[in-house]
Amino acid sequence: MGQSFNDSKPIFLQIKDRIEDQIVNDQLKVNDQIPSTTQLVTFYKINHLTVAKGINLLVDAGVIYKKRGVGMFVAEGAKELLIEQRKKSFVDQFMLPMIQEAQKLGISESELTNLIKQLKGRE
Numbered sequence: 001m002g003q004s005f006n007d008s009k010p011i012f013l014q015i016k017d018r019i020e021d022q023i024v025n026d027q028l029k030v031n032d033q034i035p036s037t038t039q040l041v042t043f044y045k046i047n048h049l050t051v052a053k054g055i056n057l058l059v060d061a062g063v064i065y066k067k068r069g070v071g072m073f074v075a076e077g078a079k080e081l082l083i084e085q086r087k088k089s090f091v092d093q094f095m096l097p098m099i100q101e102a103q104k105l106g107i108s109e110s111e112l113t114n115l116i117k118q119l120k121g122r123e
Helices: 011-024 037-044 048-060 078-105 109-121
Strands: 064-067 071-074
Touching (some): 011 048, 011 078, 037 048, 048 064, 078 109
Antiparallel strands (some): 064 071
């Protein structure tokens, strides 16, 4: 985890996103304990309430669960839930606008597919 944050969205959402990334990337697996709020506060040097707000979003979404007096852990099915949410968000934020713009420009489905394959090959 890097220590810096950007101004694109609130820090509590960036904390949430970083933990989600660790789950999606298998750095944190089902029933793994996530860093405590205190550890995150110390590491990032941010307010306790900011960290708690990000963590609580994950609890509310069923991504992590709390064991009183022990800590917070990755919930069963968390990775799958996050992947489904991200796929939907990806379609809404990127795919639909891309398709709409392609239609305006007269780019065919096959041309669009070829462009995607070309860009993917650059990796």
